[in-house]
Amino acid sequence: MAKVNAAFEELRIRARAGSGRLPKLEILRAAIQHIERLQAALRAAAVLESESCKSYMESHVTSQRTYETRDMKTEKEKPFLNNDTSSCGVNSLARLRCIVQALSSNNKDMP
Numbered sequence: 001m002a003k004v005n006a007a008f009e010e011l012r013i014r015a016r017a018g019s020g021r022l023p024k025l026e027i028l029r030a031a032i033q034h035i036e037r038l039q040a041a042l043r044a045a046a047v048l049e050s051e052s053c054k055s056y057m058e059s060h061v062t063s064q065r066t067y068e069t070r071d072m073k074t075e076k077e078k079p080f081l082n083n084d085t086s087s088c089g090v091n092s093l094a095r096l097r098c099i100v101q102a103l104s105s106n107n108k109d110m111p
Helices: 002-016 024-054 060-081 092-109
Strands: none
Touching (some): 002 024, 024 092
């Protein structure tokens, strides 16, 4: 929870910094970056927890199930971590990224 609060505090500071307010697209991009960092931290914590608990697992089936679950989760996260816009419907973050990219391309097309 502390990391979430720190991320939002950094967002607030970035929004206030500079000559004026950041455009909404920049704030959204910063929010996406913070969410991705938080997700990476959560995945790393899950891996560490899994590794430290592995020695306490009694059966091979239980440990195999843990690895399969982690692998399936990683597969689901790949589209938005690899900037894959073809799978925008996968999750909220992917949809948000697609919206930001669409808005960015619309802004570039305008004179």
